[in-house]
Amino acid sequence: MATENAGSGPVEYIQHHLTNLHVGEGFWQLNIDTIFFSVLLGALIVFVAMRIGRGLRAETPNGLQNAAEGILEFVDEQIRDSFGSRAPKIIAPLALTILLWVWLMNFMDLIPIDLLPAIASGLGVEYLKVVPTTDLNTTLAMALFVFILTVYYSIKVKGLGGYIKMFLFHPFGKFLIPINIVMTAIDELAKPISLALRLFGNMFAGELVFLLIALLTLGATISASLLIWFPLQVVLDMAWIAFHILVITLQAFIFMVLTIVYIGMAHTQDDH
Template sequence: MNNPAAFNLQVSIGAETLFTLFGFNVTNGLLTGLVGTIIAIVILVYTAVSVKRGTYNRFIGLVQWVFEGLLRQINDIIPDKKLAKKMTPLAITIFFVVMFNYWLSVLPGLDSIRVNGIPVLRSSAADLNFTLALAIITVVTVQMYAVRYLGVFGNIKRYIRNPFKDPVGAFEGALEIIGEFSRGVALALRLFGNSFAGEILLIVILLLTSYVASIVLPFFMLFELFIGFIQAYVFFVLTLIFTSLAVTHEAPTHDEKKKQTA
């Protein structure tokens, strides 16, 4: 039986710098993220062009089926059709970019290409900078649409209320402020934790199974591909839910109705 301690397994939680370009550190996570993003763009553009030309095959049908399923989810979660249409490009792009970047961590040999002992490619989904950037984009977009639909002061009222006139509302506003930060952190950490854990799992399984790795590893790789799809879908759905909650108007109270009538 192999001794796990003899493997000398070293894992880096952060992305590692490959080279510096004009004072900017280019990391392996950034490089892989660019590759994953390019793959997503190429596939979506290829599918769109093929559909316009009337060219179909199984791959195009699969991508179109996924796209239409995501579109139905957007229309179901966001009741405002105009807002749903505006959110479609961002939400669907996030889904495909996250999924392909997660799947890159499952590819065998991704960690084997090294320069000065540093792997050239590393899944950007396992880089906290990438997941945190996606979470910030999501939170900022939600706030932009909240301001557009509720107005600047209407959006502020979701968080700040007069504690003397409406103590319960003031408490709810404080919780909402905490909730905004916790949503962003949860979005980033959920994706990062799952992707990083998946990479470690595959490496450990590869080392432990040794000669039978070619038989055992494909089952775990398929499982990680499924997890990648689920994580991308969860990120996609939460983006829509946060947007829908932010632009939802509260029903006016009895006093407010009397004022409006007067």
């Protein structure tokens, strides 16, 4: 059941949940909750990885080790599909980190929408957004990192001259260089932007659906109407959770695969 903020209606309730705990304003704003949960989930990955590494058993692997090996094989298969046997050493740990980290950040959306904010409110914290991937800063930062890696490998493989040549002569040849520069720049910049917006848009929309479902019992008191709306809210929540599990997994997978594909494209010798 949704917990009502004092004196708030549906609009205020949604705005409250979509407001980050932050310091600073404008360009210099830092979303403290986004940073906190991102670092916390990243530390969780490191902790679990260390536990698995210390407990490796070739003869009698435990369930956690089997799960980790399955994920590693899955990621390795995606890399082989794009790179074959020539993948740089950084690609496997990068792809694995993206898959696990993005999935865990997305998974925070399955925690009851009012639970952690209510706990934070009891501790004197007014705002708290617990899903880092519903913050465009998070998805843009990851996408920009992938973009920088793509540019780095493009220059490393093609050389600086080859990279510049890609902008000058693709896609219309040497007689339309100004148009080529604009078209190629748009094509290159569209990759990180679409990568960031796809993940952000899906997760933000998913969070909004949970908020709209929570509104069914916003500020409700014990009454006959509650006996109708609360069961409906539970059914809708369970149905959306079941669907959203597929969404959060698919979005983590897509982000990982596109990262592999973009860096793989940077390793091609030809100009597209």
